[in-house]
Amino acid sequence: MQLDAYLITDEPYYRAIGDEVSLFEMAYASRMPMMLKGPTGCGKTRFIEHMAWRLRRPLVTVACHEDMTASDLVGRFLLDPSGTVWHDGPLTLAVRHGAICYLDEIVEARQDTTVVIHPLTDDRRILPLEKRNELVRAHPDFQLVISYNPGYQSVLKDLKESTKQRFGGVEFRYPDPAVEAEIVSHEAGIDFGLAERLVKIGQRSRNLKGHGLDEGASTRMLIQAGRLIAKGVALPAACDVALVLPITDDADIRDALSQAIAACA
């Protein structure tokens, strides 16, 4: 197979929160385009890696950004000594060879870029390569998955209605404390009690969402704090480094957060 490099061989650790795994399997069975919704660092990327491994499909991931153009997804002509040669972009690769294509943070891309996925995500399942004058029919195993963070920035950057309505959705949120502690403990390699404390701290920071913070500390941040602690850093310092400082430039809020952390332990 062409995309061997994209196959995930070892099981990525994923702790299911609800029935998302079986739902996703069902969606894949009908090749339904899927949208993973949820705040940053709550496990969307990890989930899709796990699913790709489970379904034994290669996973092509594209991190979308503002300056991304359709060519970055689809492909472009490059020059070589004898003239021009076409290079498939990551999306085209996935479409041709039957991978799961994961467009991470799709709202970051401009809308004129995202429309290229439209013909792929309806009944046609085709990808027209205009520049090359080619129509690529999707491989039967191909599936498109996007992630989408419905934060406040969606005022500005939002998916077009016609894009949104092509997808099924799975919602992610920060898991219940016990489950989140399990994840943090596993990922950071710290004991459960400590992970619980970190999760508690994370939850305090999430209380500040909309009251000084745009978003509370993610599971990812808690894991990072945990990793520092596992290396021997004291909890307050680890939280400061992994969580308080990165999360905001607002000195008052940082102070409040540090004090709240001090109260937790």
Added chain:
Amino acid sequence: MPADPKERTSAPEAARSEIGFSDAERKLKAYLTALWRLHPVMRAAISAPGQSPPRRVTFDGGYIRVPQTYADVQGCGVEPIFRAALAHVAAHLTFTRARWQIGTLKPLQIALVSLIEDARVEALAIREYPGLNRLWAPFHVAEPTGALVAEMLMARLARGLFDPAYRDQDPWVSKGRTMFFDRRLEWENAAISREIGTLLGNDLGQMRIQFNAKTYVVEPAYRDDNAGLWDWSDTPPQEMEDTDVVIESFRVRRTEDESEPHQRRRSQDNDTGAGVAARERPIDADAGVPVARYFEWDYVLGRKHADWTTIVEFEPRRASTVGLDRLLSEYADVENRIRKLIRSTRVARPMRIRRRPEGERLDLDSCIRAAIEYRGGITPDPRVYETSEMRDRDLAVLVLLDASESTKEFVRNTTTTVLSVERAATALLAHAMEGLGDPFAIHAFCSNGRQEVRYYRVKDFNQPYGAAAVERLAGLRGGLSTRIGAALRHAHSEIRGQQAHRRLVLVITDGEPADIDVTDSKYLVEDARKAVQELGHDGIDVFCVGLDGGGDSYLTRIFGRRNAVQIDRIASLPDKLPALYLRLTG
């Protein structure tokens, strides 16, 4: 009688400059939010003239008054005592679920029940947040020695209940500790505080230890005065007399508090408005200058009335911006967010740039040239790509504010008027537009019949958005009617001269078009619709933000479905408007 907390919430903020508490206020608020999801209203307590300033925090539901300073606390910095005090109040707000009836309790019993309750809620809070122990401990400084007076014994008991390691031989203190810790498993239940406190009060009474309720001040200093634990309203008057001076003094203080908002509300009006005269005569009638006449569209006749309306321009009064600033300070969060949005909004038109060493497309011309060079044996020029770059935004905006009579109404459940919310929203929007470098004007209108459509220039395109403009914005007053079509036509002539690629008239209105000389409500709607079409004809976009929950039908009729939004919660306008603007123009 406890005042309605909601009403107090709307009271203008105390003068913050004079207090040590002010610097820390924002941090402390966020602290309470993070730990307990509380969003209390905190104010510095103001002492009445001739009275000594309050020495302890007092709270009433989510309304907290904090002393300006703690004279009796030394050497631990300002912030810890405030943090300790607010964490204590938060513990009450979380664990003291209901107020107690006073019933037949004596003052000493009231004080002791409160003391046990303090210990109980703190113990529960520390279970959840062990770190609070470190926060409160430094304030427990009572020593197991000294005179056997009630105040000292109570401070010792307070320490004994807080700190299990504290040693005290006094039988009364020991008894209190035993009773409290024996019932560890019942700490969730507030009734035990009343039970234990009442018993301890009896004991102290039998020991003939004097308690002077008049001079009693709760110890340690971070604890509140306990007024918020009791329900004072049901105390029958005769019991009141032999109950307590403590309570009496609470009451006195409370009445003072209540009178305060009114006084200050008045003074606020004075500084937001241009004085009382301006309020009585909402519109400055002396300075109007007729500047233009416009036709009006009569949908019944299906033709225009030529030269039908007269635009009279007025110089808006300038007013102090204190009130506006104060309102804006409540939206500090929004301002932050807008700043962030602006940074991420590099809305622009893509422009093609050729002959690049890298890029997303091949530049055909350069490729051909390179191919020719290659075949001719020359090293080809590697710059064969083209790319797109974003050109700067090119947009001019005229914000047209409705300043008609209806904007003088209060927003539900608040003491702010629709117009002051409009003003705050406009100020936030102006910051956004400044930040983006979009040329903009802010105009306002109202009308008094077709011969007097009043037009105010708060800021013109060529003026900076400086102090003067803000003062004019603060000076806008509501009055008269809404002849929106005429105002739109004048706005049209104003923005027409702008060279920008995109031009936008952004209308903010709270009501249906109406005027004193028009009876058919459809007439002005149809005329306004016509005016919007004229603007569209010149390639000028019009967008309307409606503040009238029921305004859907006529706003859609005037502006078209896609070009009008309704904001049902007016208070959210300052939040929504700039975001909406960014989206509209993005």
